[in-house]
Amino acid sequence: MAAAPAASALAPAASASAPSGRPGGRPDSCGPRAARGLRELKKERTHDALVQAAAELFTAHDYDDVTVARIAEVAGVSTRTFFSYFPSKEDVLFADTHTRLEQALQSMADRVPGESPVDLLVRAVRRALPASFSPGPGPEVSGSALPSLYGVRLRLNHSTPQIQAGAMRRLQEAQQLLSRALLAAFPERLTAVEAAALVGAFIGGISNAVIFCLAEDPDLPDTSQVAFEALEVVRRRLPELDRGAEG
Amino acid sequence: MAAAPAASALAPAASASAPSGRPGGRPDSCGPRAARGLRELKKERTHDALVQAAAELFTAHDYDDVTVARIAEVAGVSTRTFFSYFPSKEDVLFADTHTRLEQALQSMADRVPGESPVDLLVRAVRRALPASFSPGPGPEVSGSALPSLYGVRLRLNHSTPQIQAGAMRRLQEAQQLLSRALLAAFPERLTAVEAAALVGAFIGGISNAVIFCLAEDPDLPDTSQVAFEALEVVRRRLPELDRGAEG
DNA sequence: ATGCTTCTTGCATGCGATGCAAAAAAGTAG
DNA sequence: CTACTTTTTTGCATCGCATGCAAGAAGCAT
CATH class of the missing domain: 1.10.10.60 (Homeodomain-like)
Structure with missing residues (x-):
């Protein structure tokens, strides 16, 4: 739609x-x-x-x-x-959106020994992504399966600026919490700027890619595919895209 | 404030x-x-x-x-x-905000031969950044110097969710245009996902870092300093932060 | 001046949101 | 079951944002 x-x-x-x-x-x-x-x-x-x-x-x-x-x-x-x-x-x-954030924050809490900051962040994001893009019924909240608010948001988001604004603000607040959690997981290794920059880069890269592709083709079949692609671009291909050459 | x-x-x-x-x-x-x-x-x-x-x-x-x-x-x-x-x-x-975006888009338009996609993007962002963070009078629009709407926005942004939401939505729209411009500048070398992921990563990383630091210390003296730090983190230090080690 | 166009204004309307106090329901004794 | 406390629901009044409309005022042309 x-x-x-x-x-x-x-x-x-x-x-x-x-x-x-x-x-x-x-x-x-x-x-x-x-x-x-x-x-x-x-x-x-x-x-x-x-x-x-x-x-x-x-x-x-x-x-x-x-x-x-x-x-x-x-x-x-x-x-x-x-x-x-x-x-x-x-x-x-946005009545159903607390779940995903809590999942991601939970992932941040239990960190695996050998893990790098990016490893941890990616794991947290990966865990939240699938639930975020499934057009089916949202994660059942409290037993009774609620209808897909995600699908409704997706549709209203391009038609209603107010909803888009609200979604962006909530995403921003989530990033704040994730930044704090990441910083708490690596107090020795990361500065505040580094933690926040990492979170912003991954979340920002993924969300902008998905939004951009949806703007081109509103009926895009698999948005999570785009999300994972973007994740890889930010993580791996960024240096390559920084090398000068003639296009 | x-x-x-x-x-x-x-x-x-x-x-x-x-x-x-x-x-x-x-x-x-x-x-x-x-x-x-x-x-x-x-x-x-x-x-x-x-x-x-x-x-x-x-x-x-x-x-x-x-x-x-x-x-x-x-x-x-x-x-x-x-x-x-x-x-x-x-x-x-937000009456004064069109200028910066147009500047950035203009930078995107005239691309230097040997430049990489990241080079071009960074140049465009760098050009928009200083004007964005100076607390002084905004860029004079039409001759008469208008008062600093930037300063007002900065203050209202933590006290008024609606303003924060509006600012995020506008930033998102700007990213869409920047992504399109970057893709247009490197039609052969970049896919849509890559262009959007790049723009989102840099803008997202910078903005989240600035917002995060401002949340910790509202009276932060130099926000543009944080912005440039974050830019470097996303561009250079990301691979390093992806290497596992004990913190 | 005479008309044409464009901008301003006031008025009525609808909706979102809040405060307040009365009514209704749930919970707790006795 | 009755009486009393606590909590929730509801209606009502109010305010502010926003829009449509039509009358009036102001620029503008001939």
């Missing part, structure tokens, strides 16, 4: 999901189906209903043609309640 | 500045002071007045505390008129 962002791919950041009121995004950790009380259970149900409703509506209509009131209506709650689950209309679209 | 974005640094994209009505951003090209009629002159004056008013207000107050109505009032026009000069409140903050 549409085209632009590998940005949404690598996930958002650690922003608190609960706006003001109590009914936070979801009963925090506590295993998938360990709802202790009826309260927690209904909160989870409402949360999922809102995401589900949003996914369906955004699949069928443009971003600006879907009102928060309509999402809430389909989910069976009042408009006001929506904003006690998500701080903005935009956020419901 | 504040902290985050080298993003705003590299400028925005080719988005049309005029929303709906005629009174576009500014009489397009036609030299600094070649106003042919009274119409064009007043348009330019109003445009600059709006930017000036916005810069002053955003310098003194937070983004959300400055209403469009107030900006228009200070500029001496009606609220409605603001939106015939800028499509949104956000856009007035």
